[in-house]
Amino acid sequence: MELKPRLLTTRRSLITGLASLGGLMLGGCSKELPPTYGNILRMGDVLTYKAQRLLLPAHALVKEYDRHEISSMPATGTTNPADSAQPAYKAEFGPTYARLMRNGFADWGLSIEGRVDRPGIYTLADLKRFPSRTQITKHSCEEGWSSIAEWTGVPLRRVLEAAGMQPSARFVNFHPFDENPDGIDMVDALHPQTILAYGMNGHDLPVSHGAPVRVRVETQMGYKSVKYLRRIVVTNEFDDMGKLGLIQTGWSWYAGI
Amino acid sequence: MLSATATSLHVARRSAHSVWVRASHWVIAFSVMTLMLSGFVILMAHPRLYWGAVGNDLMPALVELPISRNYWHHGWTPSVAFFPGAGSPVTAERTYDIFNQNGWARSLHFLAAWFLVLTSAFYAVAAIVSGHFWRDLRPRAVELAPRQLWGSLRRHAHASMTPGPPYNPLQKFAYIVVVFIALPLMALTGMTMSPAITAAYPGLLDAFGGSQSARTIHFGIFVLLALFLIGHVVLTVLSGFKRQLRAMTLGT
Numbered sequence: 171m172e173l174k175p176r177l178l179t180t181r182r183s184l185i186t187g188l189a190s191l192g193g194l195m196l197g198g199c200s201k202e203l204p205p206t207y208g209n210i211l212r213m214g215d216v217l218t219y220k221a222q223r224l225l226l227p228a229h230a231l232v233k234e235y236d237r238h239e240i241s242s243m244p245a246t247g248t249t250n251p252a253d254s255a256q257p258a259y260k261a262e263f264g265p266t267y268a269r270l271m272r273n274g275f276a277d278w279g280l281s282i283e284g285r286v287d288r289p290g291i292y293t294l295a296d297l298k299r300f301p302s303r304t305q306i307t308k309h310s311c312e313e314g315w316s317s318i319a320e321w322t323g324v325p326l327r328r329v330l331e332a333a334g335m336q337p338s339a340r341f342v343n344f345h346p347f348d349e350n351p352d353g354i355d356m357v358d359a360l361h362p363q364t365i366l367a368y369g370m371n372g373h374d375l376p377v378s379h380g381a382p383v384r385v386r387v388e389t390q391m392g393y394k395s396v397k398y399l400r401r402i403v404v405t406n407e408f409d410d411m412g413k414l415g416l417i418q419t420g421w422s423w424y425a426g427i
Numbered sequence: 428m429l430s431a432t433a434t435s436l437h438v439a440r441r442s443a444h445s446v447w448v449r450a451s452h453w454v455i456a457f458s459v460m461t462l463m464l465s466g467f468v469i470l471m472a473h474p475r476l477y478w479g480a481v482g483n484d485l486m487p488a489l490v491e492l493p494i495s496r497n498y499w500h501h502g503w504t505p506s507v508a509f510f511p512g513a514g515s516p517v518t519a520e521r522t523y524d525i526f527n528q529n530g531w532a533r534s535l536h537f538l539a540a541w542f543l544v545l546t547s548a549f550y551a552v553a554a555i556v557s558g559h560f561w562r563d564l565r566p567r568a569v570e571l572a573p574r575q576l577w578g579s580l581r582r583h584a585h586a587s588m589t590p591g592p593p594y595n596p597l598q599k600f601a602y603i604v605v606v607f608i609a610l611p612l613m614a615l616t617g618m619t620m621s622p623a624i625t626a627a628y629p630g631l632l633d634a635f636g637g638s639q640s641a642r643t644i645h646f647g648i649f650v651l652l653a654l655f656l657i658g659h660v661v662l663t664v665l666s667g668f669k670r671q672l673r674a675m676t677l678g679t
Contacts, residue, residue: 210538211531211534211535211538212534213538214534214535214537214538214541215534215537217538217541218537218541222623222624226623226624226626226627227627230626230627231626232622232625232626233625233626233629233632235480239480240509240516241481241483241486241516242483242485242486242506242509242516242517242518243483243485243516243518244483244484244485244503244518244519244520244521245518245519245520245521246520246521249520249521257524308480308481308622308638310620310622310638311473311483312472312529312533313472313473313525313527313529314469314470314472314473314475314642315473315475315481315482315483315484316480316481316482316483316638316639317481317483318480318481319509371509371510371516372510373509376518378518378520379518388622388626389622389623389626390622390623391622419530420530420531421530421534422530422533422534422537426621426622426623426624427537427618427620427621427622427623427624
């Protein structure tokens with residue numbers, strides 16, 4: 171006869187527990203966090219994001235490897251934004267990319283806009299005038315494979331500071347020549363190993379790996395390291411990038427795991 | 428002699444599963460099954476296992492599993508070397524439309540992992556605080572004798588188990604290995620695949636010999652856990668499925 175009250179207590183405590191967990195996850199409904207659109211998977215993503223931001227030191231450096239550890243590396247996703255047969259081909263910018271590529275990207279420019287005091291366009295030569303950083307790091311693909319390569323570029327932080335990043339800045343969004351726009355928060359944007367890479371394994375970044383410039387976000391899975399950069403927009407609110415963004419296509423925006 | 432008496436006293440005692448054991452059992456059961464399903468779907472995207480820091484389609488694999496259309500797909504452009512000379516690492520472009528459901532599978536895997544980790548932590552604390560661990564799970568020295576284990580195995584074969592504690596030596600062994608060794612190793616090898624976590628705790632990479640080794644160990648333990656799950660369910664069925672289910676749900 172003791173059974174029923176005990177069961178009720180269990181059920182009640184379970185419901186209370188789940189509801190409080192849900193409350194924690196639903197904290198994701200603000201413009202400073204990725205939206206969940208009521209999707210329980212996206213709520214889990216936000217929980218992982220908040221937990222990692224809470225529990226992990228912000229700027230711990232990822233392991234850097236020796237030159238002899240550089241490995242083979244597949245080129246996946248878009249491997250040429252000028253190729254209209256590729257799934258993420260963007261008709262608006264494909265022909266522009268083809269023209270820039272023919273000229274060795276001499277006419278390419280990266281626009282830095284949004285919450286910066288000095289928006290402007292940086293050519294490849296402008297980026298190379300910044301002190302460079304070379305790092306041999308591991309690329310972890312969400313598919314399950316990984317590779318080690320040497321990346322050379324300018325820390326994103328230096329470019330953002332040069333552009334006069336405003337204190338209200340919360341996110342840095344990357345708009346490429348293909349249909350894979352994405353963004354990161356300021357913790358990763360200001361991470362010392364987050365670089366705008368123009369070199370790979372001692373050469374110019376190849377087209378298949380994101381020429382002329384890709385971002386390397388070493389603290390997240392490979393898909394966050396957007397290739398073929400065209401525009402960088404600093405915002406104070408979360409931009410889910412609409413139908414092309416990760417969240418609406420069913421992926422986690424934060425990919426630290 | 429004293430310990431033998433103590434053991435027989437324990438055998439005489441029959442008790443039901445306590446409420447927190449039942450609650451955590453089912454949350455863990457549901458989480459583990461979700462993790463196994465989503466983990467398998469994740470593996471289907473890249474059904475190759477490696478040893479060491481890195482591994483990919485342009486490198487030799489330890490094992491290749493024929494579990495999706497991605498198995499030996501050969502959809503690559505000719506390789507281009509990064510450096511001059513033989514043996515240079517290479518790159519190639521993928522031309523094949525791979526099977527990849529990781530958008531939902533990865534998020535579901537981590538959501539279920541949250542439920543498993545939080546419930547397991549609750550279980551571990553409750554097991555120690557309530558005395559369940561010391562009373563019911565801890566193997567006594569006398570139980571580790573070969574004759575005891577053999578007898579336990581024979582009783583398993585005849586499936587004459589009653590629900591709840593006291594557990595026989597083989598049960599204790601299986602539960603301790605699963606709860607206190609396999610599941611923590613699963614969590615640790617899983618975290619060794621995370622770029623953010625290994626940045627903060629690079630010791631994980633050293634402990635498992637690299638993130639690809641960790642991935643391979645993660646798969647190996649999955650196989651062991653799947654075997655345990657099969658044995659667990661088979662024994663439940665053989666020893667009276669309805670009775671066991673009632674005991675683990677209602678506690679009667």
